[in-house]
Structure formats: C-alpha cells, structure tokens
Amino acid sequence: MLSKKTKYGIKALTCIARQEKGTMLQIASIAEQENISHKFLESILLTLRKSGVLGAKKGKGGGYYLLKQAEEVKMTDVIRTLEGPIAMVPCVSLNFYEKCDDCPDENACAVHKLMIQVRDNTLDVLRNTTLADLV
Amino acid sequence: MLSKKTKYGIKALTCIARQEKGTMLQIASIAEQENISHKFLESILLTLRKSGVLGAKKGKGGGYYLLKQAEEVKMTDVIRTLEGPIAMVPCVSLNFYEKCDDCPDENACAVHKLMIQVRDNTLDVLRNTTLADLV
DNA sequence: ATTAATCCTAGTAACCCGATAGGGTAAATG
DNA sequence: CATTTACCCTATCGGGTTACTAGGATTAAT
Secondary structure: OOOHHHHHHHHHHHHHHHOOOOOOEOHHHHHHHHOOOHHHHHHHHHHHHHHOOEEEEOOOOOEEEEOOOHHHOEHHHHHHHHOOOOOOOHHHOOOOOOOOOOOOOHHHOHHHHHHHHHHHHHHHHHHOOEHHHHO | OOOHHHHHHHHHHHHHHHOOOOOOEOHHHHHHHHOOOHHHHHHHHHHHHHHOOEEEEOOOOOEEEEOOOHHHOEHHHHHHHHOOOOOOOHHHOOOOOOOOOOOOOHHHOHHHHHHHHHHHHHHHHHHOOEHHHHO
C-alpha cells in the first residue's frame, strides 16, 4: 500500500509542475487545493527539497518550485524518496536490499522468483513515467 | 511491502504442492522446513483452507493438502486472500475499491492514473503465475 | 520592525503486524 | 474407550510504523 506521504507528495509535485516556470507555490496553497493537512505537507515538501527535486525560497513571497524539468523527474526517484523500496520484498530490492532470515537459498525461493517479476514490471512503469506525464 | 503472512503462505503452498498427490503435509513439518513460527503458520493455513485452496484432515496422520490442481491456483487469488488488495491505492483496486476522501475527481488525479498502470502490470504477472510455476 | 513564509525537531495517538497463549474439537490407534 | 495427535479458533500483546501536530527558529520582503 502506498502511504499518504507518497500520495500527497506526488500530488503536490504535480501542482508545482503545473505552475508557470519561475513562479513559486506555497504550502498553504497546495494544502488547500489538494485537501492535505498543512503541517503534514510541510514535512513532505521538506523531504522532497532535501532530495533535490524541489527548491524553496523562504520569507514573504516564498514557496516551492521545481529544480529539474518535469520530464526529468522520474517516478522511481519520487517514490524511493518518500516511500522507500519499490520491491515488495527486501530480498529483491535494488536500492534497499536485505537478506531474509528465513530462506537459506534465495534462488530456490518461490516468493523471490515471483517478486522479481513483479518488481521488474513495476519498475518498467515507474521508470518510464515522469512528472510531465502526470500533469 | 508483502507481509510475512503472505510470504509464508506462498512458501507453505509450494511445499504442499511439491508433495505427491494424495499425501498430507503437517504444519510442524512445513514450519521446520521453512523456518516459520508454528503457531503463526497455523493461522495462515487456516485462512488458506477457508478460502478453498487447501483441505485439511484432522487427527493422527492428518495434515494439509491441495484441493485444486497446482496449475489452477493463481497468485492473484493467494495474495488477495492473505494480503488483501493488490493495488497500491484503494481507489484503483478491483476487488477492494474505496474512494479517497481527498480527491474530488478520480479521473483528474495523477496518482490514480499512475497507479492504474502499476496495478495492470502487476496483475499481468500474478494472473499468469500459478503455483505450478513456482515449484 | 513586522509580517509572511519555510525550516526543523520532537512528540503522540492510533493502527497494524508478527507472534504467542491456551484451550477446543475431531480422528486415528492400541 | 482412552489416549494421542493434529487441526480449529479466539484473544491478546509488544513493538513498530503511519499520519499528523506542536512550537518555535530562521529567513526575507515590506
């Protein structure tokens, strides 16, 4: 299940991407448009800024803006930043790999085999979808 | 993330499927083979029995056995039984649909659009993988 | 100086997951 | 028929995560 954090994050990004280039969008404005708790959204945008997708300007007239072209913001990156692993099981995760404590042999594991396929198909979608495709 | 419940369930099913037809496999035996807590596995197999995939025989010499051909046990069914929805967001779930409380218009929602694609790709894999493919 | 905005740390209530406890029930065996 | 074996079922609990909140610090325009 996708967390609300990720869901809100993607929605916020599309809001910002729809903005004319060079203009700012404020937390309050996004929160109202998308029915998101202001404070919660604040923490989400902070994470996105730290990850390098968003820039922010403080003070009066400040707000958030995209640092990259919308075409360059891949969904894989956004989801990994906000949600964590894309794989359904740590032992098939590319970026967050972890061995299972049960399972002496990964290659013999039915779940492993199955989840690699699921992961590859999901990655295929997420890698080829950018923010530009969503606005 | 796949819950351990589902993970263990799939592993247990493959154990049972590997068995010669007509023979029983006991909880204790599966638990030991796959390093799963005996009691936890018990509750998982119970769920699978109630869903109609497994049959059980009580008493001495009892155990679990497949009620269907391994080729007929689709991963979609198993996962829906143990994990619940396959979709990453309730608003794109076929079997567990739920409207989002934010989101006035689903068709205008970026997350919705994206997650439908992910769902379709995942379903494609899970529908075309049966227990027989995993043993 | 004041106001408006982001930045940042901490905390918390509610929920879910994995596991356990403890007995109940059915069936085979001697 | 008693005993043992193995599944059936409910309840509970600790720990972790999620979604959200509080409260102020910092920065920048007016």
